Amino acid sequence: MKIAVVREDAPGETRCAATPETVKKFTALGAELAVESGAGESASVADGDFEAAGAAVGPRDTVLAGADAILCINAPDPASLGAAKGGALLVGALDPLRRRDAIEAYAGAGLEALAMEWMPRITRAQSMDILSSQSNLAGYKAVIDGAAVYGRAFPMMMTAAGTISAARVFVMGVGVAGLQAIATARRLGAQVSATDVRSATREQIQSLGAKPIFVENVAGIEGEGAGGYATEMSEEYQKAQAELVSGHIAKQDIVITTALIPGRPAPRLISDAQLATMRQGSVVVDLAADAGGNVEGCVPGENVARHGVTVIGASNLARSLAADASALFARNLYNFLSAFWDKDRGGPVLPDDDEIVKAIRLTQGGKVVNERLSGQAS
Numbered sequence: 267m268k269i270a271v272v273r274e275d276a277p278g279e280t281r282c283a284a285t286p287e288t289v290k291k292f293t294a295l296g297a298e299l300a301v302e303s304g305a306g307e308s309a310s311v312a313d314g315d316f317e318a319a320g321a322a323v324g325p326r327d328t329v330l331a332g333a334d335a336i337l338c339i340n341a342p343d344p345a346s347l348g349a350a351k352g353g354a355l356l357v358g359a360l361d362p363l364r365r366r367d368a369i370e371a372y373a374g375a376g377l378e379a380l381a382m383e384w385m386p387r388i389t390r391a392q393s394m395d396i397l398s399s400q401s402n403l404a405g406y407k408a409v410i411d412g413a414a415v416y417g418r419a420f421p422m423m424m425t426a427a428g429t430i431s432a433a434r435v436f437v438m439g440v441g442v443a444g445l446q447a448i449a450t451a452r453r454l455g456a457q458v459s460a461t462d463v464r465s466a467t468r469e470q471i472q473s474l475g476a477k478p479i480f481v482e483n484v485a486g487i488e489g490e491g492a493g494g495y496a497t498e499m500s501e502e503y504q505k506a507q508a509e510l511v512s513g514h515i516a517k518q519d520i521v522i523t524t525a526l527i528p529g530r531p532a533p534r535l536i537s538d539a540q541l542a543t544m545r546q547g548s549v550v551v552d553l554a555a556d557a558g559g560n561v562e563g564c565v566p567g568e569n570v571a572r573h574g575v576t577v578i579g580a581s582n583l584a585r586s587l588a589a590d591a592s593a594l595f596a597r598n599l600y601n602f603l604s605a606f607w608d609k610d611r612g613g614p615v616l617p618d619d620d621e622i623v624k625a626i627r628l629t630q631g632g633k634v635v636n637e638r639l640s641g642q643a644s
């Protein structure tokens with residue numbers, strides 16, 4: 267089994283799909299690793315580090331030649347994979363809905379594309395879940411970025427010159443990123459409150475020492491809902507939530523929004539009129555910026571000043587923690603492939619009827635085979 271790791275070519279990408287640690291782990295399974303020159307550079311891993319871990323380092327075509335699996339962060343340009351052999355696995359965050367043309371091209375080239383972001387939310391797959399590993403880091407970084415722009419301190423400080431009061435942080439959306447944002451803001455000494463539409467998050471908020479702020483008069487989502495994800499809320503709920511937020515937000519210094527609904531634009535949680543009620547110098551970090559934004563007027567990748575409030579359009583924050591984000595992503599890939607490793611065959615065997623395989627396999631035998639893509643025009 268030869269595993270190739272390509273250097274990312276997407277603009278702004280800093281991460282790498284392998285680390286010396288996962289190279290060693292794959293080698294221990296009996297695989298041969300080949301890493302494209304410079305693949306780890308922006309994640310603080312030198313070519314020499316990969317070589318020391320046992321990988322061959324070289325140009326893309328040499329690395330791809332004869333490879334049985336290709337590891338990547340983002341979907342590579344299909345034209346750059348000409349040296350790959352038919353039947354090779356292509357494993358990474360392939361963005362199938364937006365990169366439909368690339369997926370068709372992978373099928374045409376006989377590659378078996380596997381989209382790691384479609385990993386099902388089942389216990390067995392938790393260690394393979396790239397959305398969770400990257401969201402966790404993004405939640406942390408959102409607080410750090412917010413703190414860097416905020417012109418005041420986070421913790422309460424009693425000094426000889428007088429007392430500084432603790433920053434008030436409000437986290438909207440308590441999934442993986444939101445939980446880490448709460449924990450990080452608490453560690454920095456802020457007074458934290460949080461909200462979500464899923465009632466199961468109330469206890470999680472409390473267990474992190476934050477205050478739950480919930481819509482009480484209209485029911486939210488009970489139980490696990492749609493596989494742990496939120497759905498779009500009724501008009502009645504949205505109205506009640508807007509009233510709740512209006513009352514709370516004017517007293518906050520930092521707001522971190524993380525609310526997402528799979529397959530839909532992000533829900534609008536903060537209007538321009540609500541922003542105007544916040545005090546001068548407040549900061550809003552919108553982690554849903556790339557999905558349309560939770561905050562009115564948010565621009566992905568930019569800091570926008572509105573009514574004296576800085577709105578940070580946080581875009582792909584995991585990229586700004588390239589070394590850790592790569593380490594976790596690379597382990598997700600290793601955990602996935604090693605879980606299906608067949609010792610006798612010396613490589614992964616992906617059964618057609620496995621829940622994980624069915625969810626993430628996009629192409630096979632020259633065709634697009636995933637249910638979520640079939641019937642969808644290219």
Ligand code: NAD
Nearest residue numbers: 387388392398439440441442462463494496524525526533
């Ligand atoms: P997500 O990124 O889809 O959404 C972030 C949060 O926003 C969610 O908590 C969601 O409920 C919330 N939200 C959506 N609409 C909202 C609104 N209008 N107002 C307020 N909040 C809103 O979610 P996520 O971070 O991927 O995680 C969601 C859940 O799934 C968590 O409980 C997590 O632990 C679970 N999970 C399980 C697995 C697994 O078992 N393998 C993997 C990942 C996540």
